[in-house]
Amino acid sequence: MYSYTSIPVFIAVVESGSFSLAAKKLLITKSAVSKRITLLEEELGCRLLNRTTRKLSLTEAGQQYYDYASQSLALAEQGINTVIELQGTPRGKLKITVPMSFGVNHITPFLAEFMTKHPDLEVDMELEDKMVDLVQGGFDLGIRIGHLPTSNLVAKRLTICRSILCASIHYLEKYGEPQKPKDLSQHNCLRYAYFKGGQNWEFKSSVGVSSVLPQGNLTINNSEAIRRVLLDGLGIAQMPTFLISKDIVSGNLKPIMTNYSLPIHAVYVVYPERKHLPLKARVFIDFMVEKLCPEVPYWDQAIFEN
Template identity: 55%
Template sequence: MLQLDTFSAIPVFVCVVEQGSFSAAAQHQGITKSAVSKRIAQLELSLGTRLLHRTTRSLRLTEAGEQYYACAQAAVMKAQEGEDRLAQQQKQPSGQLKVTVPMTFGRLHVAPLIPEFLKAYPEIRLDLSMEDAMVDMVEGGFDLAIRIGHIPESSLIARKIAPCRSVLCASPEYIAQHGMPQSPADLRHHNCLYYSFFRGGAEWRFDGPTGIESVQPQGNYRVNNSEALREALLHGTGICQMPTFIVGPDLAAGKLVPVMTDYALPVHAIYAMFPERKHLPAKVRVLIDFLLLHLGTDHPAWDALPRL
């Protein structure tokens, strides 16, 4: 008998056969190639037989795979039919929608949109959790997560909303007192403030005129909240790497100034993440569409300010 978690591998197996490769199936499913491989291996282990002959250049069904594919394809089509019927019945999205978002991004850019969203979808009961720590969506019972930066490999589907650009910056007062660093090596002589939940690693990485350079930030202030770092920057405490969705207005107003502009920081992204499934519940889909409508662009409003 198949384990419950093995059932999720069945549509992946059908997609691999239909698409003709693991790479194409991964792109179609919105997951990584290694996640596809893991699902197929899990399914073969559960069934106790090999379903696919794989080489570097080709992929074909085994005899057992051909027999199983016919049944699996019928099962996926039947499940799709059931989902379509439910979707037709649920014309107005409704029910509880549990969402987790990063604290500062949520407060600045998601929370202001919520009244309009709830006005458009009054049957949805939104439970919005704002926290910077990475939470387990399944364990927490979340329908949707907004995540920023490096996304660890998982079975979740990631839908990009917008890029997340960062800038190294400080207040004019700090620069006047301590000088303007010209290279990553100069940062060793400055007070570097640090975000303790930064998922890019312990180092700051720069793409400069001579290639990639890294530096270990050293300073007297480490905190797990970006708005606390912004306050410290505005008061001249030190230099910090900050996302422009937080400090864009301060840079535009001259309250903060960019530092080492010849050295680019990595560009990350803001994602909507949800459990792997071909057809989302209407309540999740409409929120993703709403966020994409208002925030989904390669040139978000916080990067389009004067002086930026």
């Protein structure tokens, strides 16, 4: 019966919001998706989706069917995961989304060890600085840094994320070194487009908190690119230590205004809320907690523990 075999297709269409995205997620053609939904509606004797040129929306019957279908698919997936866990071996595809700079520097260096340890797993990792929808994208896990918006996702803290205000020696020799937050108005401040702490930079001292709206001629949506232009002496930036710790130790970048502290954020792993976390996801989380060190991440140890 199409009403059973079409459940994954129907749910993919609803959650992705389009036939083409559902087809991409399911690795089938758009026409195959459309045909399956049409046959399902014919079998049930009612329309499940309102189709327009711009978007899809559920009919009343479609909403009722989706509520039950999504529960049944979730139960089926839990059954599969339970059987896999009984075998004691994580297997299948683990699809994760990770911020680009963090992923390149602190996830990929450990992937060979992780996959050697779990040879029956296939990892599909997408590097993307912009926050993506885990459910719509079919992701099992996501790594996120900083403030987390309210959502239905479960979040587990992996480690802390400190930031340092810094610049190259060349820049400071040419333009001088700011001593307090208001001095930054005289400097070229380089900004990260997706910074989740807001547009303002906040500095805490013994006399309170100062907030500065940075002004500069460059905004980039990738922190590795900001690091590159920092090293080239273009300006001053607030940078995560996970990206610049080696530059600080080597002296290529110099911390400035160190009598002020910047907000400390965290690195989280997030995943869709479910009754049982699949074994493939759980072993990856446990592995990364061990590697990243929850209290003092390894990239901070050379800076803050010497």
